[in-house]
Amino acid sequence: MANLITLANPQLPITLQYPDPTPLGCKVNVIEKTGDISYRIHLVSEGSSEIYFEVGKYLNLSISEAVNLFKNELVENISNVEISAVITTIVASQPAYYLTIRWPSKQRRVVFIEHEAKTYRIILDPLSDINEQILKTFAFKAFQKE
Secondary structure (H helix, E strand, O other), rough: OOEEEEEEOOOOEEEEEOOOOOOOOOEEEEHHHHOOOEEEEEEEEOOOOOEEEEEEEEEEOOOOHHHHHHHHHHHOOOOOOOEEOEEEEEEEEEEEEEEEEEOOEEEEEEEEEEOOOOEEEEEEEEHHHHHHHHHHHHHOOOOOOO
């Protein structure tokens, strides 16, 4: 990936890299959202489906609570959603769990990781190779004492 930007945010102890502009020349928008129980950042390519990558942190939820909450929200908010079984994996050298969701015209992979007693969630469009490349750059930042 050329023209890589490193995303580092004080709200999330992570880093990742993404191309901006994308290979098709689209600008990447970085959108931050704070909710009652979570904080998240979306990377979305403007005018194309090249990049859809979201990373967030749940506040005070275990992985099992986060997975159940996410599944319940999906069923309530998306008609005809299909949710796969949860599968174990490794992301950023950490044990992780993922599931795939599908609904008419869209598909997403959702990854849950516990790191330093916090639950993180990554959502990406698995149909775009760029999102898979971004996931490979995902890492947790080491804690540094000041």
